[in-house]
Amino acid sequence: MLTQFETIRDRGVTAPAGFRAGSGRAGLKSQGDDIILVAIDRPGTVAGIFTTNRIHAASVDFSSQVADRGFAMGVVANAGCANACTGIDGAAANVSMARSAAAALGIREDAVITASTGVIGQLLPVPLVEIGIAEAAGRLGAGQQSDEAVARAILTTDLRTKMTAAECRADTWEGPITIGAVCKGSGMIAPNMATMLAFISTDAQISPAGLRRALVGAAKSTLNSVTVDGDTSTNDMAIILASNAGTRADATEEALEDFTDALTRVCDTLARSIARDGEGANHLVSVRVVGAASDADARRCARSIAESPLVKTALFGRDPNWGRILAAAGRSGAALDPERVEVHIGTNCVCARGTVATFDADEVRKFLQSDEVELTVDLGVGAAACRFFTCDLSYDYIRINAEYHT
Amino acid sequence: MLTQFETIRDRGVTAPAGFRAGSGRAGLKSQGDDIILVAIDRPGTVAGIFTTNRIHAASVDFSSQVADRGFAMGVVANAGCANACTGIDGAAANVSMARSAAAALGIREDAVITASTGVIGQLLPVPLVEIGIAEAAGRLGAGQQSDEAVARAILTTDLRTKMTAAECRADTWEGPITIGAVCKGSGMIAPNMATMLAFISTDAQISPAGLRRALVGAAKSTLNSVTVDGDTSTNDMAIILASNAGTRADATEEALEDFTDALTRVCDTLARSIARDGEGANHLVSVRVVGAASDADARRCARSIAESPLVKTALFGRDPNWGRILAAAGRSGAALDPERVEVHIGTNCVCARGTVATFDADEVRKFLQSDEVELTVDLGVGAAACRFFTCDLSYDYIRINAEYHT
Numbered sequence: 001m002l003t004q005f006e007t008i009r010d011r012g013v014t015a016p017a018g019f020r021a022g023s024g025r026a027g028l029k030s031q032g033d034d035i036i037l038v039a040i041d042r043p044g045t046v047a048g049i050f051t052t053n054r055i056h057a058a059s060v061d062f063s064s065q066v067a068d069r070g071f072a073m074g075v076v077a078n079a080g081c082a083n084a085c086t087g088i089d090g091a092a093a094n095v096s097m098a099r100s101a102a103a104a105l106g107i108r109e110d111a112v113i114t115a116s117t118g119v120i121g122q123l124l125p126v127p128l129v130e131i132g133i134a135e136a137a138g139r140l141g142a143g144q145q146s147d148e149a150v151a152r153a154i155l156t157t158d159l160r161t162k163m164t165a166a167e168c169r170a171d172t173w174e175g176p177i178t179i180g181a182v183c184k185g186s187g188m189i190a191p192n193m194a195t196m197l198a199f200i201s202t203d204a205q206i207s208p209a210g211l212r213r214a215l216v217g218a219a220k221s222t223l224n225s226v227t228v229d230g231d232t233s234t235n236d237m238a239i240i241l242a243s244n245a246g247t248r249a250d251a252t253e254e255a256l257e258d259f260t261d262a263l264t265r266v267c268d269t270l271a272r273s274i275a276r277d278g279e280g281a282n283h284l285v286s287v288r289v290v291g292a293a294s295d296a297d298a299r300r301c302a303r304s305i306a307e308s309p310l311v312k313t314a315l316f317g318r319d320p321n322w323g324r325i326l327a328a329a330g331r332s333g334a335a336l337d338p339e340r341v342e343v344h345i346g347t348n349c350v351c352a353r354g355t356v357a358t359f360d361a362d363e364v365r366k367f368l369q370s371d372e373v374e375l376t377v378d379l380g381v382g383a384a385a386c387r388f389f390t391c392d393l394s395y396d397y398i399r400i401n402a403e404y405h406t
Numbered sequence: 407m408l409t410q411f412e413t414i415r416d417r418g419v420t421a422p423a424g425f426r427a428g429s430g431r432a433g434l435k436s437q438g439d440d441i442i443l444v445a446i447d448r449p450g451t452v453a454g455i456f457t458t459n460r461i462h463a464a465s466v467d468f469s470s471q472v473a474d475r476g477f478a479m480g481v482v483a484n485a486g487c488a489n490a491c492t493g494i495d496g497a498a499a500n501v502s503m504a505r506s507a508a509a510a511l512g513i514r515e516d517a518v519i520t521a522s523t524g525v526i527g528q529l530l531p532v533p534l535v536e537i538g539i540a541e542a543a544g545r546l547g548a549g550q551q552s553d554e555a556v557a558r559a560i561l562t563t564d565l566r567t568k569m570t571a572a573e574c575r576a577d578t579w580e581g582p583i584t585i586g587a588v589c590k591g592s593g594m595i596a597p598n599m600a601t602m603l604a605f606i607s608t609d610a611q612i613s614p615a616g617l618r619r620a621l622v623g624a625a626k627s628t629l630n631s632v633t634v635d636g637d638t639s640t641n642d643m644a645i646i647l648a649s650n651a652g653t654r655a656d657a658t659e660e661a662l663e664d665f666t667d668a669l670t671r672v673c674d675t676l677a678r679s680i681a682r683d684g685e686g687a688n689h690l691v692s693v694r695v696v697g698a699a700s701d702a703d704a705r706r707c708a709r710s711i712a713e714s715p716l717v718k719t720a721l722f723g724r725d726p727n728w729g730r731i732l733a734a735a736g737r738s739g740a741a742l743d744p745e746r747v748e749v750h751i752g753t754n755c756v757c758a759r760g761t762v763a764t765f766d767a768d769e770v771r772k773f774l775q776s777d778e779v780e781l782t783v784d785l786g787v788g789a790a791a792c793r794f795f796t797c798d799l800s801y802d803y804i805r806i807n808a809e810y811h812t
Contacts, residue, residue: 007518022540052737053733053736053737054735054736054739054740054742054744055732055733055735055736055737055742055744055747055760056736058545082729084729084733085732085757085760085761085762086761086762087745087759087760089761089779090761119729120727120728120729120732120733121728121729121757121762195421233733234729234732234733234736237777251457277583295784309715309799309803309807310807313803313804313808314742314807314808315805316804316808317807317808319808321526322527323488323490323491323525323526323527323640324526326491326526326640327461327490327526327639327640329458329461330459330461330462330640331458331459331460331461333460334460335460336460336461338460338461339493344439349646351491351527352460353493354493355491355492355493355527355549356491356493356494356527393715393804394804394808395801395804395805397715397719398719398722398799398801398803398804399801400802401715401716401719401720402719402720402722402723402725402800403723
């Protein structure tokens with residue numbers, strides 16, 4: 001059991017022992033740094049999960065091969081250019097980026113994870129990227145300043161940096177384990193990885209297989225349960241690097257479960273921060289489905305509600321329009337009992353037994369002004385449950401995406 | 407083979423012999439008529455297709471039973487109140503509406519199709535509906551004025567009336583067949599019926615089974631291939647009533663195929679008019695997928711592109727962002743060859759062999775100002791194809807749906 005999960009304030013990916021990070025400017029974004037390096041001082045273990053989009057970037061192919069081997073010592077990532085749909089030239093540019101990062105870090109190129117985010121169809125300009133990598137390598141460091149610099153450099157249309165770190169203890173471990181993380185993502189976000197890059201670090205001692213099980217387990221209800229607009233991207237990945245400098249995390253099955261729990265809490269923070277910073281978002285919305293016949297039904301239903309433009313525009317309008325929520329549940333294909341279904345907005349029951357409940361509309365409207373809004377739908381047929389994160393759909397989503405020109 | 411399909415200008419549901427229609431005001435909408443009646447002067451055949459949403463209105467249950475029996479003589483429909491999620495009171499109100507229409511038309515209540523559209527969760531106010539029905543019955547007539555009155559009365563957030571009529575001939579028929587139609591729908595539109603009500607009339611002589619086959623066949627690539635926002639509604643239906651006053655349409659298998667072709671062209675006009683009038687729409691967008699491995703793959707891919715908020719905001723911004731189109735194709739799950747996939751915007755090839763093609767961006771941007779925009783994606787793996795209708799996603803969609811308060 002986890003006995004401690006203590007957030008380390010204002011820290012991110014370099015919080016665990018053995019990690020350094022730095023950022024540099026390649027000129028891919030109109031201003032600021034756009035290249036990041038994350039490095040460990042010894043051979044580490046790595047695991048990753050990747051976009052399921054059949055159209056994906058060279059970095060996804062390259063990095064999934066590195067993750068399959070299970071060992072890595074560094075990450076290089078750029079914002080401002082997705083280097084997706086760029087054919088063999090794109091693949092070559094990606095290898096050049098890995099090679100340049102490997103040289104700067106003094107490691108082998110097959111120990112480097114590469115990642116890119118930005119406009120699809122633009123080829124990565126290698127000479128510029130090399131300048132950015134050199135600058136980032138010269139600034140490698142550990143501490144709040146380094147954490148914040150890389151969190152800022154990796155952003156695209158995001159408004160806020162997203163990082164977190166925690167010190168954890170469990171009665172199955174011999175000592176504390178620290179986990180740090182940085183991520184980006186605010187549009188083209190949908191389950192199974194979507195314009196989302198997440199880099200997680202830990203000082204745990206752990207095998208590649210254990211790390212992979214923990215990451216897959218942690219991502220299911222967190223990074224893979226976020227949707228901003230249903231659009232799964234071509235480039236996305238969540239990577240965890242373990243420096244193996246500290247406590248053993250997979251000595252027993254129970255120890256690994258505790259590590260997965262700790263990692264889930266870190267990923268939950270990342271997932272919420274992505275939904276909260278969804279393009280044009282005013283609210284972090286969590287959609288809970290309970291009373292479902294199966295896990296698959298619960299997930300299908302939660303996703304249908306979380307992706308419904310009509311639900312999301314109603315939330316933007318602060319309108320307790322439970323009919324749209326119920327319609328989205330009904331069209332999801334999940335089994336439900338129309339005579340027993342219930343909808344709650346926060347703690348207010350707005351629909352019971354499939355029809356309108358007595359509620360104070362003004363109170364619900366007031367609740368809908370909150371920063372965080374929870375919707376709960378009880379399908380009334382079983383015991384399975386699921387939660388999904390999303391945000392409202394506002395004028396600003398349109399502005400951002402109609403004006404983000406290729 | 408169809409030898410003639412001649413649009414009858416400015417006409418709609420009363421174009422075929424034997425049909426009369428009228429509208430009245432119940433006060434469900436803030437202004438104008440909101441009740442319509444459509445009647446035939448003799449026992450007719452009927453077929454219908456209905457929303458697949460598990461949460462659906464009383465009118466859907468009631469009318470699908472009428473359609474299952476295959477015989478009907480009239481339609482009563484209201485706008486401004488969906489009467490969905492209103493429990494047994496809603497079911498009773500729906501029966502009252504049918505009974506009141508039956509009395510006004512002098513027919514049996516089980517020969518009446520009922521339909522409702524509007525806000526979910528509001529109970530139909532029977533006394534008001536009865537006033538509207540009485541007024542509509544007093545105004546029953548055939549001709550342009552009647553066609554336009556019912557087309558206007560059935561609208562909700564639609565900006566434009568939607569009606570069409572055509573006189574058709576085929577070498578497998580003994581004489582001409584006329585088909586008329588009226589429909590509404592501009593939001594909560596997605597395949598398998600979605601806030602869409604379509605009432606189609608014909609003077610053909612045809613069995614209920616033949617009529618049903620023709621409607622299902624015609625709807626697949628038309629009414630069931632429209633998406634505005636992916637939200638399938640609780641209330642929607644497409645109904646075809648045949649007065650049997652004219653030519654036999656199902657004497658042979660070939661004759662029925664010709665009738666299906668004619669009906670498909672009518673439904674195509676309705677589908678395009680719905681997408682063109684999508685909430686906040688500036689463009690009618692047709693998404694063609696070719697080179698797919700199967701029909702199911704073609705449909706999955708076309709729908710994924712047509713529902714992508716990122717594609718739709720790019721179209722609103724008139725941006726030839728083929729990367730978003732390709733990303734939506736890739737995430738659909740349809741088989742594709744990343745090295746052979748192509749994207750065309752109108753006649754401009756913007757992506758070939760999976761990467762950017764040489765094209766004149768200014769010319770494509772100019773094309774994207776057109777009223778109608780066609781996107782074509784070739785998946786490069788097979789011979790199956792499909793077309794989907796949608797529209798762009800604009801500020802006005804947000805305004806309409808954030809401000810359409812319950």
